[in-house]
Amino acid sequence: QVQLIESGGGLVQAGGSLRLSCAASGRTFSSYAMGWFRQAPGKEREFVATISRGGIRIVYVDYVKGRFTISRDNAKNTVYLQMNSLKPEDTAVYYCAAKWGRAGETSIRSNEYDYWGQGTQVTVSS
16 A cells, blocks of 8 residues: 655746655555646646656656656655646646556556545646
8 A cells, every 4th residue: 555645736826836746655665656647627637747666767748848847766755746837727736646567667547557645736827
């Protein structure tokens, strides 16, 4: 069992930055690929970024490339999402998720993830 707790959300003006953190319980964090997803009001949950368990493979959705950076610190059981140049359309609840996987494995599909956090609200004002 893995428990995930997100933090770092908040209200920011367009063009600003936030860093989300996701702290995981347990001693097997390094066995999981991690992903960030988001869900805006009235919309389906969508993929944002994923990182393999060793951090070697990273995938982003196109519209955050160059603005968001996913990283992880396996010694701290934490995955991060640095978000720069935020836009009002980035407003959503952001979720981190864990997927048991092989080295180098990632996934953009939410239904392939085993554990989810409770989410953290990000609101970008114009």
